[in-house]
């Protein structure tokens with residue numbers, strides 16, 4: 001395993017066939033893959049097992065948001081399916097996050113590790129105007145910081161945030177919080193639909209503990225070389 005490989009989470013936003021293909025190419029080199037709703041809803045928990053069987057840890061990005069009773073069960077089930085990290089919406093509130101924590105702790109009894117919980121604050125697809133339209137008049141950055149603090153106090157292990165927020169959250173939450181940032185583009189890479197981007201080095205310098213990188217690796221002609229290039233930038 002390359003030094004620094006644990007800091008790069010490869011987002012498998014593709015179909016199962018391609019996910020398995022990329023998995024084979026990166027096996028033994030990458031440590032983390034991200035399975036999102038599209039892949040998980042199509043193939044279920046078996047896609048998580050398949051990634052584990054290839055030797056990867058799985059960041060299961062399901063962004064849970066429901067009443068505490070439902071979330072306790074969902075987090076337990078996702079943990080038992082093999083999620084090493086699991087996402088949920090901080091907007092669900094303290095009781096919901098506490099329930100998720102209870103769910104992953106209940107699952108930890110039969111697993112060797114406890115699933116780490118990461119909270120999403122304000123989706124990066126939203127701006128100040130769309131936040132106001134859903135009735136939230138708190139300035140966007142303040143809302144992100146408030147939700148991040150609430151999530152941590154309720155038992156979340158970390159936050160998923162943009163590279164532009166990671167510096168402020170690192171200061172607020174301290175050194176032990178997991179801060180995972182998507183929106184990463186190696187210097188010169190196509191930004192695609194991402195607008196608030198940073199290079200791997202910039203995001204880590206700003207305080208990120210891990211980076212989510214999708215298309216720059218998955219859509220590259222040579223995904224292994226693209227992965228190695230991101231890791232060398234991390235180092």
Ligand code: C5P
Nearest residue numbers: 011013124182183194212213214215216
């Ligand atoms: O292909 P790309 O590197 O842009 O992929 C980024 C990944 O991070 C995608 O899976 C996307 O869903 C996810 N993500 C994001 N912005 C967020 C949260 C997650 O881009 N705020």
